[in-house]
Amino acid sequence: MTETFGSRLQVRLVEQGPLCVGVDPSAALLASWDRSDSVEGLEFFSLAVLEAVTGVVAVIKPQVAFFERFGSAGYAVLERLIRDAHDAELLVVADAKRGDFNVTNEGYAQAWLRDGSPLAVDAVTASPYLGVDALAPLFEAASASGRGVFVLAATSNQEGRSLQGVRGIENVRVEDMVLRRVAELNQRDEGLGSLGVVFGATREPPDFDLATLSGPYLVPGVGAQGADAKDVARLFERCAEGTVLVSVSRAILRAGPDRRGLRDAARRWRDELRTAL
Amino acid sequence: MTETFGSRLQVRLVEQGPLCVGVDPSAALLASWDRSDSVEGLEFFSLAVLEAVTGVVAVIKPQVAFFERFGSAGYAVLERLIRDAHDAELLVVADAKRGDFNVTNEGYAQAWLRDGSPLAVDAVTASPYLGVDALAPLFEAASASGRGVFVLAATSNQEGRSLQGVRGIENVRVEDMVLRRVAELNQRDEGLGSLGVVFGATREPPDFDLATLSGPYLVPGVGAQGADAKDVARLFERCAEGTVLVSVSRAILRAGPDRRGLRDAARRWRDELRTAL
Numbered sequence: 391m392t393e394t395f396g397s398r399l400q401v402r403l404v405e406q407g408p409l410c411v412g413v414d415p416s417a418a419l420l421a422s423w424d425r426s427d428s429v430e431g432l433e434f435f436s437l438a439v440l441e442a443v444t445g446v447v448a449v450i451k452p453q454v455a456f457f458e459r460f461g462s463a464g465y466a467v468l469e470r471l472i473r474d475a476h477d478a479e480l481l482v483v484a485d486a487k488r489g490d491f492n493v494t495n496e497g498y499a500q501a502w503l504r505d506g507s508p509l510a511v512d513a514v515t516a517s518p519y520l521g522v523d524a525l526a527p528l529f530e531a532a533s534a535s536g537r538g539v540f541v542l543a544a545t546s547n548q549e550g551r552s553l554q555g556v557r558g559i560e561n562v563r564v565e566d567m568v569l570r571r572v573a574e575l576n577q578r579d580e581g582l583g584s585l586g587v588v589f590g591a592t593r594e595p596p597d598f599d600l601a602t603l604s605g606p607y608l609v610p611g612v613g614a615q616g617a618d619a620k621d622v623a624r625l626f627e628r629c630a631e632g633t634v635l636v637s638v639s640r641a642i643l644r645a646g647p648d649r650r651g652l653r654d655a656a657r658r659w660r661d662e663l664r665t666a667l
Numbered sequence: 668m669t670e671t672f673g674s675r676l677q678v679r680l681v682e683q684g685p686l687c688v689g690v691d692p693s694a695a696l697l698a699s700w701d702r703s704d705s706v707e708g709l710e711f712f713s714l715a716v717l718e719a720v721t722g723v724v725a726v727i728k729p730q731v732a733f734f735e736r737f738g739s740a741g742y743a744v745l746e747r748l749i750r751d752a753h754d755a756e757l758l759v760v761a762d763a764k765r766g767d768f769n770v771t772n773e774g775y776a777q778a779w780l781r782d783g784s785p786l787a788v789d790a791v792t793a794s795p796y797l798g799v800d801a802l803a804p805l806f807e808a809a810s811a812s813g814r815g816v817f818v819l820a821a822t823s824n825q826e827g828r829s830l831q832g833v834r835g836i837e838n839v840r841v842e843d844m845v846l847r848r849v850a851e852l853n854q855r856d857e858g859l860g861s862l863g864v865v866f867g868a869t870r871e872p873p874d875f876d877l878a879t880l881s882g883p884y885l886v887p888g889v890g891a892q893g894a895d896a897k898d899v900a901r902l903f904e905r906c907a908e909g910t911v912l913v914s915v916s917r918a919i920l921r922a923g924p925d926r927r928g929l930r931d932a933a934r935r936w937r938d939e940l941r942t943a944l
Contacts (some may be wrong), residue, residue, distance in 0.1 A: 416774060455767060455774030461785035462742035469738055487767055489794060490732060491824035494762075497693060497732030508738035517766060519796040519819055521826025542796055547768035549798025553844070556835030564833055564841070 395513055395538030396582030396605050400632035402448035402481060407664040408632075410449040410483065410608070411656055412639025413439050413471065415456045419640070423647040429463045432456070436471045439643065442652035444478045447660055449512075451608075451637050454486040469508040481512040483608065483635075487542065489517035491524050499531035503539075513538030515588060515608065522571040529575060532584040538606070539585055543568040546590025546611030562597070565589075569598040576604035582633065591617035591625060591636070601628040606635055613641025613659070619666035626667070636663050672790055672815030673859030673882050677909035679725035679758060684941040685909075687726040687760065687885070688933055689916025690716050690748065692733045696917070700924040706740045709733070713748045716920065719929035721755045724937055726789075728885075728914050731763040746785040759788040760885065760912075764819065766794035768801050776808035780816075790815030792865060792885065799848040806852060809861040815883070816862055820845040823867025823888030839874070846875040853881035859910065868894035868902060868913070878905040883912055890918025890936070896943035903944070913940050 415435040417427045425431040436452070443450060452471055457464040475482050488498040501507055502514040513532070516525050516539050525541065532539045544554050544565040554565040562570075569587060576583030586606035589596075592615060600607070607626060611617040619636075626634045638659050645655040692712040694704045702708040713729070720727060729748055734741040752759050765775040778784055779791040790809070793802050793816050802818065809816050821831050821842040831842040839847075846864060853860030863883040866873075869892060877884070884903065888894045896913075903911045915936050922928040 414771075416770065417777070453767075453771055453774070455765070455771045455778065458778040458786070459774050459784070461746055461778070462739045463785075465739035465742050485767075485771075487765070487794070487796075488732070489796075490730075490762075490764055491822065491826070493693065494691075494730055494732045497730070497736050500694070501732065501735040501738070507736070508740075509735070517764070517794050517796045519764075519766075519794045519827070519830060520822050520824055521829050523829070524824055524826040545768065545797050547797055547801055549768070549801040550796070552798050552800070553796060553841060556833050556841055556844075558833030558835070564830060567830070567833075 392534070392536040394579050394582055395532060395536055395584045396579070396586070398536065399481065399538070399606050399635065400582055403632040403635060406448040407660045408634050408636045408667055409447045409656065409660040409663050410451050410635045410637045411439065411443045411447055411642055412637050413450055413452040414639045414643060419643050422644060425647065429460050429467060432460060432464060433467045433470070436467060437474065438647055438649060439652060440471060440475055440478065442649045443656045444480065446653060446656045449481045449483060449635060450475055451483045451485050453639070454484055472509065472511055483540065484509070484511040484514045487515050487517045489520055489525060491520050492527055495525055495527040499527045503528060503531040503535060503537045505535060513540055513586070515540045515542065517542050518568050522568055529585060533579070537584065540588050540608040541568055541572055541585065543587040544589050544593045544596065546592045546615050546617070566596050566598045569596060569603065572605060573603050582606065591621045595625060600626055606633050609634060609636045612636055613638045619662045622663065623666040634667060669811070669813040671856050671859055672809060672813055672861045673856070673863070675813065676758065676815070676883050676912065677859055680909040680912060683725040684937040685911050685913045685944055686724045686933065686937040686940050687728050687912045687914045688716065688720045688724055688919055689914050690727055690729040691916045691920060696920050699921060702924065706737050706744060709737060709741060710744045710747070713744060714751065715924055715926060716929060717748060717752055717755065719926045720933045721757065723930060723933045726758040726760060726912060727752055728760045728762050731761055749786065749788055760790045760792070760817065761786070761788040762792050764792050764794045766797055766802060768797050769804055772802055772804040776804045780805060780808040780812060780814045782812060790817055790863070792817045792819065794819050795845050799845055806862060810856070814861065817865050817885040818845055818849055818862065820864040821866050821870045821873065823869045823892050823894070843873050843875045846873060846880065849882065850880050859883065868898045872902060877903055883910050886911060886913045889913055890915045896939045899940065900943040911944060
């Protein structure tokens with residue numbers, strides 16, 4: 391039986407700490423690195439971040455939007471980053487927020503979660519606007535190959551609350567509906583499941599008991615978006631060690647292009663999060 | 668002042684009818700065409716559909732997931748399809764369902780809605796799970812360049828209702844919240860605005876008055892998903908001519924690989940929809 395993504399991730403986070411470094415080659419960050427906003431700039435940026443954080447953290451999270459800006463040429467850089475990261479024994483979470491109805495989600499599953507795909511990663515983020523259950527092809531592909539899916543529940547941005555906080559039948563919020571359903575689906579796996587959720591560190595605790603997900607959390611909102619290590623610790627205080635993956639992007643990436651600056655920033659965040667959690 | 672996407676689209680739909688042909692090179696459709704599930708198969712499929720529907724309809728809608736299955740090589744095929752479609756004076760709606768928080772949506776706007784991008788299309792579909800207002804960078808890029816965004820409101824799949832139908836404050840459903848907000852944003856444009864919504868032909872009429880969007884509708888769910896031309900006509904009966912773009916994919920694509928078969932199927936659907944609407 392294939393080991394679940396949740397279990398694989400947990401081992402690595404217990405060893406190397408809960409930090410995941412975002413790889414966000416936005417126009418603004420390339421400018422702050424004094425690099426051109428081009429495919430060459432994109433490649434330089436991505437590989438510099440990879441080199442700086444190898445051995446420091448267990449996971450990187452490329453933000454797919456910033457690679458897609460350059461079309462197929464940008465995707466070729468993303469493929470190289472994924473390959474090089476895997477060679478360096480890093481786990482890769484593609485922040486793609488994909489989501490469609492079930493027939494189309496087969497396509498996304500083949501892209502991100504199938505052996506042999508040039509974009510195959512350890513986990514991908516997915517959006518449940520078409521229903522959590524429409525994501526089934528992604529969930530099945532993940533289970534079958536020891537990969538994972540992080541479903542958006544409560545995102546770190548202010549505007550997300552207008553939709554995710556809507557309370558429906560029996561006063562259950564949309565974000566709690568997502569959490570409940572993912573927790574149910576994780577019951578199919580033994581131990582920690584393949585399915586995680588995205589839950590922002592800027593958010594209030596949900597009604598759902600976060601300790602009962604049986605899967606990992608991907609936690610944005612720390613650093614540039616305003617939350618800190620203590621906010622994460624408070625929100626997830628009852629969750630098991632190695633189940634909370636905290637993503638920090640701009641607060642680390644701004645330290646580039648100097649490799650030592652990037653590495654030191656990643657170390658500081660890793661140690662601070664490890665101490666707090 | 669740049670003409671809005673809504674106005675450009677309306678002229679074309681009044682001329683050529685409301686049908687938009689989906690370009691969905693899924694593994695299943697490639698198999699039914701007796702073509703290999705490969706980059707070569709993808710390219711053959713895409714260009715055959717384009718050739719068959721040129722002169723028959725105004726708009727094609729490539730489903731990005733099926734190109735992403737082959738990573739950068741698949742995206743290169745998508746880029747060629749977009750270029751060739753524009754050369755053939757077809758409008759292209761990329762069905763990508765992108766959506767993130769505002770900083771990341773800048774990246775998606777640069778990918779899909781910026782002059783000079785290899786993926787630049789006439790309109791892109793977007794998902795509002797992080798809030799309609801988080802999509803602002805897409806809306807701004809669309810307005811600035813005469814392009815459009817179709818925001819998911821009520822999708823055609825059954826699972827979508829579990830989330831989109833949740834009723835929040837003042838008993839307003841999530842799908843109605845999206846419709847209302849997009850209608851408000853369209854007030855910034857004169858005449859038909861840049862912003863449309865996706866509303867499935869399989870759905871019941873919303874509380875929102877569909878005639879008041881001031882923007883176009885992209886309507887899936889017709890054909891393989893079970894709705895027909897009469898369902899579309901009933902749902903949008905009070906909407907102006909040229910504001911409803913009806914997407915049909917599998918029901919036409921199954922007629923391939925024969926070009927004449929594809930063309931005849933597209934013509935039949937176009938004429939049936941034109942008569943009904």
